[in-house]
Amino acid sequence: MSAASAGQDLMGLNASSPGMTLWLSSFAWTNPKDDANVTAAAANLALVAGIIASEEGSVTNTTFVYSAYANAKQKPYQGWAGGAVERLQAASKKYDPNGVFQKLVPGGFKVPT
Amino acid sequence: MAYHFLDPKEDGLPTMSSIMRYVTSRPVFQNNRLPKKKLVLAYGAVINVNASSYPDLFHVLKGGNNNFGIVTRFDLAMFENGLGYGGNLAYPISTMAANLGVFSNLSVPYYDPLSSFSTGVSFANGGWVVANSVYYTQDDTTQWSGFQDVKPQLANTVRTLNVSALATEKAGKVATTNR
Numbered sequence: 001m002s003a004a005s006a007g008q009d010l011m012g013l014n015a016s017s018p019g020m021t022l023w024l025s026s027f028a029w030t031n032p033k034d035d036a037n038v039t040a041a042a043a044n045l046a047l048v049a050g051i052i053a054s055e056e057g058s059v060t061n062t063t064f065v066y067s068a069y070a071n072a073k074q075k076p077y078q079g080w081a082g083g084a085v086e087r088l089q090a091a092s093k094k095y096d097p098n099g100v101f102q103k104l105v106p107g108g109f110k111v112p113t
Numbered sequence: 114m115a116y117h118f119l120d121p122k123e124d125g126l127p128t129m130s131s132i133m134r135y136v137t138s139r140p141v142f143q144n145n146r147l148p149k150k151k152l153v154l155a156y157g158a159v160i161n162v163n164a165s166s167y168p169d170l171f172h173v174l175k176g177g178n179n180n181f182g183i184v185t186r187f188d189l190a191m192f193e194n195g196l197g198y199g200g201n202l203a204y205p206i207s208t209m210a211a212n213l214g215v216f217s218n219l220s221v222p223y224y225d226p227l228s229s230f231s232t233g234v235s236f237a238n239g240g241w242v243v244a245n246s247v248y249y250t251q252d253d254t255t256q257w258s259g260f261q262d263v264k265p266q267l268a269n270t271v272r273t274l275n276v277s278a279l280a281t282e283k284a285g286k287v288a289t290t291n292r
Binding site: 008009010011019021028029030031032034035038067077080084087088090091092094095096098100101102105107108109110111 | 180
């Protein structure tokens with residue numbers, strides 16, 4: 001795992017990465033009874049869109065997911081090139097060895113185990 | 114990106130994130146938008162994190178979300194920018210193919226860091242609309258002719274403006290349902 005320069009982030013993209021289109025689907029509803037159906041439909045839409053794009057061969061990077069737009073069923077870190085998961089695990093072990101931010105802080109995409 | 118043309122919010126103040134999305138392709142923002150952060154760790158230590166202080170943590174905090182600590186302060190890199198040219202355009206759903214064609218042509222093959230745009234289809238009030246949100250970070254009125262040429266249009270606010278005016282305009286179009 002190489003040392004990171006000041007300009008790098010965890011997402012594994014850089015100036016020479018192929019261009020990508022950022023796609024977001026956003027849902028708004030009022031009835032709590034619809035929660036399960038809407039969240040399932042949203043997750044399914046993302047999944048199917050990824051499959052279709054992959055099958056068409058028009059997408060060069062089929063694993064990248066932008067975490068700020070991801071739904072709870074997606075796994076953004078696992079799709080980032082450049083050792084994102086290993087860096088997260090190493091930093092978590094070093095700076096949060098008791099896993100406070102993994103176990104006591106609810107919400108957000110946790111460090112993959 | 115899909116958003117909804119529902120009733121405007123009462124307090125459509127521009128948020129930091131809504132302004133940031135129009136300028137994040139600028140080099141000064143590339144991965145160094147927040148060059149310094151103050152972080153509280155799990156065992157109570159308060160540390161300063163930047164490119165030379167805890168560089169491994171500096172790296173994972175750019176994308177690592179809330180996994181390492183509580184950020185209590187950050188410095189934000191700034192640059193001066195004047196007026197830009199952009200706005201929002203709305204069309205009936207019949208224009209979807211034409212709009213996606215313009216979007217596709219604008220997306221490749223060259224990359225203009227001054228240009229920012231999104232095209233979306235949105236379902237609201239029982240119907241579908243196509244909506245473009247565009248902003249060129251210089252006041253270049255030759256921009257956006259592709260989207261301007263697609264007809265018919267339901268609305269068109271493209272004009273010379275600054276980024277906060279555009280963010281306020283977009284804030285007024287966000288869905289206000291509670292879920």
